[in-house]
Amino acid sequence: MGKKVLLIEDEPNIIEAISFILSRDGWEVKTHANGHDAMEAVRRRAPDLIILDVMLPGKSGYDILGEIREDEDYAATPVLMLTARGQTRDRELAERAGASRYMTKPFSNADMLAAVRALAQT
Amino acid sequence: MPERLMIGTRIRERRMLSGMRQSDLARHVGISPSYLNLIEHNRRRIGGKTLLKLAKALKVEPSRLIEGAEAAVVGALREAASDSETAERGRIEEFVGRFPGWAGLVVDLHRRTETLERTIDTLTDRLAHDPFLADSLHEVISAVTAIRATSSILVETEALEPEWQVRFHRNINEDAGRLAEGAQSLVRYLEAAPNRDAELTSPQDEMHAVLAARCYHFSELEAPEAQPEDVARLVAATAQKGLSAPAQTLLETALLRYLEDARALPLPVLEAQIAQHETEPDRLAEATGAGLALIFRRLAALPDEVAGPIGLVICDASGTLIFRKPVNGFAIPRLTGACALWPLYQAMAQPMAPLRMRVRQAGRRAETVLALAVAAPSGPGSFDRPATMRAHMLLRPDPGEAGGAVRELGVSCRICPIRNCDARREPSILSEGF
Numbered sequence: 001m002g003k004k005v006l007l008i009e010d011e012p013n014i015i016e017a018i019s020f021i022l023s024r025d026g027w028e029v030k031t032h033a034n035g036h037d038a039m040e041a042v043r044r045r046a047p048d049l050i051i052l053d054v055m056l057p058g059k060s061g062y063d064i065l066g067e068i069r070e071d072e073d074y075a076a077t078p079v080l081m082l083t084a085r086g087q088t089r090d091r092e093l094a095e096r097a098g099a100s101r102y103m104t105k106p107f108s109n110a111d112m113l114a115a116v117r118a119l120a121q122t
Numbered sequence: 123m124p125e126r127l128m129i130g131t132r133i134r135e136r137r138m139l140s141g142m143r144q145s146d147l148a149r150h151v152g153i154s155p156s157y158l159n160l161i162e163h164n165r166r167r168i169g170g171k172t173l174l175k176l177a178k179a180l181k182v183e184p185s186r187l188i189e190g191a192e193a194a195v196v197g198a199l200r201e202a203a204s205d206s207e208t209a210e211r212g213r214i215e216e217f218v219g220r221f222p223g224w225a226g227l228v229v230d231l232h233r234r235t236e237t238l239e240r241t242i243d244t245l246t247d248r249l250a251h252d253p254f255l256a257d258s259l260h261e262v263i264s265a266v267t268a269i270r271a272t273s274s275i276l277v278e279t280e281a282l283e284p285e286w287q288v289r290f291h292r293n294i295n296e297d298a299g300r301l302a303e304g305a306q307s308l309v310r311y312l313e314a315a316p317n318r319d320a321e322l323t324s325p326q327d328e329m330h331a332v333l334a335a336r337c338y339h340f341s342e343l344e345a346p347e348a349q350p351e352d353v354a355r356l357v358a359a360t361a362q363k364g365l366s367a368p369a370q371t372l373l374e375t376a377l378l379r380y381l382e383d384a385r386a387l388p389l390p391v392l393e394a395q396i397a398q399h400e401t402e403p404d405r406l407a408e409a410t411g412a413g414l415a416l417i418f419r420r421l422a423a424l425p426d427e428v429a430g431p432i433g434l435v436i437c438d439a440s441g442t443l444i445f446r447k448p449v450n451g452f453a454i455p456r457l458t459g460a461c462a463l464w465p466l467y468q469a470m471a472q473p474m475a476p477l478r479m480r481v482r483q484a485g486r487r488a489e490t491v492l493a494l495a496v497a498a499p500s501g502p503g504s505f506d507r508p509a510t511m512r513a514h515m516l517l518r519p520d521p522g523e524a525g526g527a528v529r530e531l532g533v534s535c536r537i538c539p540i541r542n543c544d545a546r547r548e549p550s551i552l553s554e555g556f
């Protein structure tokens with residue numbers, strides 16, 4: 001079994017597509033679809049890498065990222081942020097919150113895969 | 123060149139516009155062509171009978187030759203040139219005198235630019251703060267993301283199992299439906315220009331549209347015999363035109379407050395006091411015994427021809443704008459997030475203490491406006507719950523008589539160009555090169 005990635009995203013078809021792509025690349029993909037108990041999902045799944053959407057029901061991805069970075073067990077876990085926005089301000093927010101990488105929707109599968117592979121080697 | 127000396131230039135331009143030769147005009151008014159030539163080149167002063175004769179021959183008012191209808195054009199060009207480093211400000215009168223058509227065109231373009239910039243502000247505010255728009259865009263982008271990722275899998279994955287193919291085709295079909303629906307909804311929304319009846323808009327917008335359509339004045343409620351039933355009738359009439367239920371509730375609240383205000387300070391009393399004290403709120407408050415907030419609301423409810431242009435903004439203790447009557451030169455955000463430097467918010471920090479301030483919003487299209495603000499409890503106090511405070515800010519064109527400093531402030535952070543502002547809540551898209 002490959003490394004474990006936790007995908008925190010609320011759109012079922014995006015979840016399915018990303019899960020498919022990463023599974024075929026050898027990742028063990030776990031998913032979680034809401035914000036308010038996302039941190040519990042992180043602790044339960046203990047992922048090697050997290051893909052985190054910004055716009056989630058219940059809690060913002062930025063807030064969840066803050067909680068991840070405050071948890072000493074996951075402070076160093078690579079986090080790839082996904083957002084529908086691409087403005088400078090959003091990139092700054094993601095970086096300030098501690099994102100390892102930032103991708104703007106819609107993204108290409110190749111870019112997604114490349115980003116995940118690159119983060120896995122950090 | 124001093125304006126007085128430009129009379130000759132105007133005479134020359136008028137003559138040429140009318141296709142008259144210099145010698146013909148000179149003969150017509152009884153002077154020599156050479157003297158007229160000197161006049162036209164501003165080398166001889168002119169006045170009195172000669173000026174009157176020339177004006178008559180050229181079929182214009184003498185005043186147009188003396189000061190020109192161009193005075194307004196000169197003023198507008200000065201304003202247009204205020205931000206320019208290259209415009210020859212010292213030659214504006216000469217430009218207007220020699221090229222009145224071009225000068226008029228520049229003024230028209232400047233005004234058009236101002237109008238468009240104001241529209242951009244309104245639309246930008248709408249894009250930045252509108253929750254419906256944010257949700258719709260998120261929905262569209264999510265659908266596009268899913269379609270892109272799924273279609274790539276279908277195209278790029280070799281020997282994709284039939285069950286996955288079926289599944290992904292179904293997903294694409296679902297997302298395409300979502301995308302079409304979201305796109306149609308967005309188009310319907312964006313096609314509705316600001317301040318027009320929109321199919322999709324907030325109840326507050328709907329209510330303000332009704333108030334604006336009546337110029338914020340309801341003569342039915344000014345009558346001494348007006349009753350809450352008249353409010354109900356007004357609301358029912360708007361309901362028939364498709365006003366949403368939440369907007370009807372807001373409108374009813376606003377109109378009942380209007381009725382209460384009209385009873386507390388009837389129109390004939392207010393008009394009589396305005397005749398004595400003009401529209402000075404503090405003097406009217408002293409003369410009538412009414413509170414400033416009530417005076418503000420009553421002045422804002424008067425037609426422009428009675429009280430002149432008067433704007434009014436009211437916010438509750440959370441800072442949310444609950445009433446907006448705009449006035450030229452001062453933009454008010456459509457939804458939330460007004461500039462924290464507004465006297466409206468300063469008044470909230472000093473309840474019952476009236477504030478008067480000359481303000482100007484950053485940006486070329488703004489005008490200096492006189493802002494009068496006061497905050498007061500919106501109802502009788504209670505020991506059992508906090509007082510509900512409301513701040514009122516009256517806005518009117520600044521006559522400039524009061525003098526004093528002008529405070530620079532913004533509309534909302536999102537579209538504000540002021541740098542290094544302590545009150546800034548979020549970056550401006552203007553400073554990022556919008």
